[in-house]
Amino acid sequence: MAHTYNVVILGNSGSGKSTLVNRVCSGEYTHTYIHPSGMVSHTYNVNVYSTQAKQNTSVCLNLYEHANMEHYCSADAALLCVNSTENHHQRLNELRESVSDFSEVHKTTPIVLVSTKVDVVGAKPITNTELSRAHIVVTKHILVSARTSYHIFEPLQALIRILLDDDTLFVCENNTKL
Numbered sequence: 130m131a132h133t134y135n136v137v138i139l140g141n142s143g144s145g146k147s148t149l150v151n152r153v154c155s156g157e158y159t160h161t162y163i164h165p166s167g168m169v170s171h172t173y174n175v176n177v178y179s180t181q182a183k184q185n186t187s188v189c190l191n192l193y194e195h196a197n198m199e200h201y202c203s204a205d206a207a208l209l210c211v212n213s214t215e216n217h218h219q220r221l222n223e224l225r226e227s228v229s230d231f232s233e234v235h236k237t238t239p240i241v242l243v244s245t246k247v248d249v250v251g252a253k254p255i256t257n258t259e260l261s262r263a264h265i266v267v268t269k270h271i272l273v274s275a276r277t278s279y280h281i282f283e284p285l286q287a288l289i290r291i292l293l294d295d296d297t298l299f300v301c302e303n304n305t306k307l
């Protein structure tokens with residue numbers, strides 16, 4: 130039986146949440162902005178291989194964008210998207226707020242921070258030094274581009290590693306639909 134987890138996708142409007150989720154789940158890249166209309170959920174079924182245990186495991190992630198209170202509060206993990214093309218100072222303040230709001234409800238639930246749109250010329254992703262100077266604590270920080278597929282599976286792989294407590298897990302190649 131698959132390990133099933135609920136993951137909330139957080140981040141400002143336009144930070145690239147829907148584009149990232151669509152790219153991971155269907156392989157498609159959406160150039161246009163699709164205005165959200167309430168909560169959207171996706172199911173990401175994936176096989177992972179543990180080099181430590183030398184075995185495959187099935188994982189099912191229920192991904193919630195614009196999650197309602199019930200899903201937000203019962204999440205097993207969060208993916209927090211931040212747009213790498215926006216003003217640093219403002220981004221850090223908003224991030225601190227999002228992380229602290231989430232951590233108030235979830236004391237130990239993992240948060241993977243995703244700096245999005247790193248393909249854009251002039252993009253300036255937040256650095257880990259800036260995060261620690263601003264006292265923003267996340268479990269992991271990953272730079273991605275949904276447009277070029279750079280590191281596209283890394284955020285969910287990182288979450289799965291944390292949730293299953295196995296650093297040697299890899300998302301199996303046959304799940305990639307690029």
Ligand SMILES: Nc1nc2c(ncn2[C@@H]2O[C@H](COP(=O)(O)OP(=O)(O)OP(=O)(O)O)[C@@H](O)[C@H]2O)c(=O)[nH]1
Pocket residue numbers: 140141142143144145146147148149159160161162163164165245246247248249273274275276277
């Ligand atoms: N260049 C580039 N553009 C991107 C990337 N990811 C998303 N975008 C663009 O950014 C815009 C907003 O992305 P969305 O995924 O709709 O943003 P969102 O976070 O879902 O926004 P809301 O649903 O309003 O909360 C879209 O026009 C995307 O095409 C990327 O990796 N590179």
Ligand SMILES: [Mg+2]
Pocket residue numbers: 146147148163164165194
């Ligand atoms: Mg969206």
